[in-house]
Amino acid sequence: MTAFYAVPDPIVDALEAGIPASKAFRIYADRSIWDLAAAASMEPRRLADIEAGRKPRLDELTALGAALRVPAHLLADS
Numbered sequence: 001m002t003a004f005y006a007v008p009d010p011i012v013d014a015l016e017a018g019i020p021a022s023k024a025f026r027i028y029a030d031r032s033i034w035d036l037a038a039a040a041s042m043e044p045r046r047l048a049d050i051e052a053g054r055k056p057r058l059d060e061l062t063a064l065g066a067a068l069r070v071p072a073h074l075l076a077d078s
Contacts, residue, residue, distance in 0.1 A: 005071050021075045023051040025068050039067035053077075 007015075014024035026036050033051070037044040040063035047064075050056045056064070056075070065072030 005074065007074065020051050020053060021077050022047070022056070022064055025070055025075060026051070029068055031068075036064070036067055040064045 008028060011021075011024045011028050014027070015021060019027075026033070029036075031039075033047050034044050037047040040047070040060070042060060042063060046060070050060065050064075058072075061072040061075050064075050068075075
């Protein structure tokens with residue numbers, strides 16, 4: 001059974017505007033790239049690359065999801 005997660009409207013709007021999911025959730029959470037990167041145990045440059053459109057690895061999605069407290073699959077851009 002999958003838990004339900006209601007995506008807040010500002011994030012939905014950002015996604016519809018073409019903002020990458022990881023960036024939309026980060027901004028909504030009011031966290032800097034440096035803060036989130038540290039919480040996810042990754043280099044800030046790598047997070048910036050992901051937010052610029054580079055595809056994240058599964059372990060990166062998992063770490064970002066945990067740091068943002070959102071299901072990791074929501075951070076994967078299609």
